[in-house]
Amino acid sequence: MIDPKLASAAETFTLQCVINKRPVSVDVPPAKRLLCILREDLHLTGTKRSCDIGRCGACMVLVDGKPVNSCLTMAYQCQGKNITTIEGLAADGALNRVQKCFLEEGGYQCGYCTPGMIVTVTALLNKNPEPSMAEIEEALSGNLCRCTGYGGIIRSVLKAAEQGGRRHAGRHESA
Amino acid sequence: MVLRHEEILQSPSVWRPRTPEEAVARKRALGADAVFAAGGTLLRTRWEAGTEAIPRHLIDLGSIEGLSGIWLQDGDLAIGALTALDDCLNDPLLGRHAPIVAQAIRTIAGWSVRNVATIGGNIVSRTGDSLPALLAADASLVWIGEDGERTEKLADWLSEPIPDRARVRLLAQVRIPLGGDDSIANAKRFFAFHKVGRREAFTPSLVTVALCGSLEPDGRLTGIRISAGGGQTVPARLKRAEELLTGRMPDPDALGEVYEQVAADYAPAPDPFAPDMYRKLTAANLVVTELWKLTAAGEAAGGKEGAPCR
Numbered sequence: 306m307i308d309p310k311l312a313s314a315a316e317t318f319t320l321q322c323v324i325n326k327r328p329v330s331v332d333v334p335p336a337k338r339l340l341c342i343l344r345e346d347l348h349l350t351g352t353k354r355s356c357d358i359g360r361c362g363a364c365m366v367l368v369d370g371k372p373v374n375s376c377l378t379m380a381y382q383c384q385g386k387n388i389t390t391i392e393g394l395a396a397d398g399a400l401n402r403v404q405k406c407f408l409e410e411g412g413y414q415c416g417y418c419t420p421g422m423i424v425t426v427t428a429l430l431n432k433n434p435e436p437s438m439a440e441i442e443e444a445l446s447g448n449l450c451r452c453t454g455y456g457g458i459i460r461s462v463l464k465a466a467e468q469g470g471r472r473h474a475g476r477h478e479s480a
Numbered sequence: 481m482v483l484r485h486e487e488i489l490q491s492p493s494v495w496r497p498r499t500p501e502e503a504v505a506r507k508r509a510l511g512a513d514a515v516f517a518a519g520g521t522l523l524r525t526r527w528e529a530g531t532e533a534i535p536r537h538l539i540d541l542g543s544i545e546g547l548s549g550i551w552l553q554d555g556d557l558a559i560g561a562l563t564a565l566d567d568c569l570n571d572p573l574l575g576r577h578a579p580i581v582a583q584a585i586r587t588i589a590g591w592s593v594r595n596v597a598t599i600g601g602n603i604v605s606r607t608g609d610s611l612p613a614l615l616a617a618d619a620s621l622v623w624i625g626e627d628g629e630r631t632e633k634l635a636d637w638l639s640e641p642i643p644d645r646a647r648v649r650l651l652a653q654v655r656i657p658l659g660g661d662d663s664i665a666n667a668k669r670f671f672a673f674h675k676v677g678r679r680e681a682f683t684p685s686l687v688t689v690a691l692c693g694s695l696e697p698d699g700r701l702t703g704i705r706i707s708a709g710g711g712q713t714v715p716a717r718l719k720r721a722e723e724l725l726t727g728r729m730p731d732p733d734a735l736g737e738v739y740e741q742v743a744a745d746y747a748p749a750p751d752p753f754a755p756d757m758y759r760k761l762t763a764a765n766l767v768v769t770e771l772w773k774l775t776a777a778g779e780a781a782g783g784k785e786g787a788p789c790r
């Protein structure tokens with residue numbers, strides 16, 4: 306069976322998914338990029354546009370918890386998915402641990418790469434709370450920064466990992 | 481919500497077949513106006529570069545059940561073509577039975593692209609970095625077309641000069657035979673994959689080489705497979721280099737001859753910034769270095785790898 310909604314999709318396709326914990330339903334062309342849907346249709350402009358071809362990481366979002374370049378992802382690929390953008394990481398305006406560490410350690414200058422960096426680092430630390438330097442470099446190899454020289458970014462990641470680690474250890478001790 | 485006119489014109493319609501047969505029939509019906517889409521990452525790269533026009537129809541293979549996952553079947557490791565590259569890396573079966581393929585996949589793009597890009601898309605591109613490793617692992621491809629299912633050796637498919645575009649079929653699986661097919665019990669299996677690019681990670685390849693084989697207890701090499709690719713090169717086995725080594729010790733004479741043979745037979749696709757000779761010598765050096773590591777001198781030097789030259 307061919308899904309008739311999608312079969313005639315050039316006219317209308319209703320993307321239904323969850324974005325930042327809220328159900329979203331939006332009519333878009335089925336192959337429209339997620340990046341443009343976020344910025345143009347939903348006015349979530351924290352996700353940045355730069356290279357358009359998956360090389361810079363400015364447009365990084367989480368799809369079902371995994372980092373994905375929203376410039377490479379088409380609307381139909383997001384159907385039913387759970388998407389988190391940089392706006393969704395600071396729930397109720399409270400910065401997450403990674404965001405705080407970027408602020409404290411000077412993990413940014415112009416800030417254009419920062420939303421993408423923070424999304425990737427958040428995903429990395431969720432998957433691997435104590436990454437080695439090699440693992441950090443590999444995980445961030447798809448996020449380019451033209452300003453910082455990466456020193457401040459690496460410091461921010463190490464600090465966020467350390468704080469997470471300590472918190473894990475603390476929980477362990479009190480258990 | 482009002483859609484912009486040009487948005488609608490530019491956006492292909494998307495078909496979501498439920499079975500491979502339905503996908504093939506849809507492609508046959510729509511002809512050159514339609515393309516199969518897996519992760520869509522390479523398609524997007526081509527559309528943005530202008531090397532391919534955005535088609536009028538996309539046929540989404542991701543909606544078909546049973547085309548992803550990794551399992552053991554009939555003495556093979558079977559990998560569904562729609563398995564995302566990162567899911568391949570996280571699968572213990574791949575790590576156990578085809579570590580050379582896992583090693584190659586780890587060098588493809590970055591984490592976020594690997595979350596979406598599929599192994600099937602990498603293979604069908606004919607220049608993907610997984611291919612040299614799959615060649616060294618003696619992989620086969622399982623296709624589903626109008627005439628049903630067909631299995632063919634990856635090496636045979638890659639050596640076809642130009643794939644027949646009129647033939648409609650989709651890649652369903654890649655199969656890797658388990659275990660050392662031609663090695664005896666006490667032989668030491670070895671494998672290696674190298675990708676050389678312009679930076680260490682997240683880089684297009686200039687040269688890729690893969691080799692595997694066995695070192696028999698008497699020091700002779702058997703079951704050798706060597707392949708090379710990189711950039712826009714369609715990877716291929718280096719058969720004459722393989723033949724030259726089979727049954728021999730990896731002694732200095734053999735290594736010298738293999739060096740010449742790899743440099744002669746590896747034919748990289750032209751790259752304006754990396755001359756052929758540079759790439760030929762790189763491939764030859766990588767292959768010979770891996771073979772040298774099997775020798776007593778190589779093993780003795782193993783601990784000193786990376787030590788500064790004086």
Ligand SMILES: Cc1cc2nc3c(=O)[nH]c(=O)nc-3n(C[C@H](O)[C@H](O)[C@H](O)COP(=O)(O)OP(=O)(O)OC[C@H]3O[C@@H](n4cnc5c(N)ncnc54)[C@H](O)[C@@H]3O)c2cc1C
Nearest residue numbers: 359518519520521522523589597598600601602608609651
């Ligand atoms: C930023 C970036 C970096 C990259 N780096 C690398 C790299 O380092 N190494 C590398 O090898 N590649 C790289 N690529 C290319 C690409 O991501 C990979 O080759 C990827 O594996 C392609 O898979 P896909 O599922 O996205 O393919 P798609 O884009 O969906 O498809 C690619 C082609 O294969 C066809 N196709 C796909 N699946 C099937 C199937 N099952 N049956 C029949 N036809 C099919 C499609 O019609 C299309 O022609 C990179 C891409 C990007 C965007």
Ligand code: FES
Nearest residue numbers: 355356357362376
């Ligand atoms: S804009 Fe998506 S990776 Fe650069």
Ligand code: FES
Nearest residue numbers: 414416450451452
């Ligand atoms: S802070 Fe400017 S690009 Fe990273």
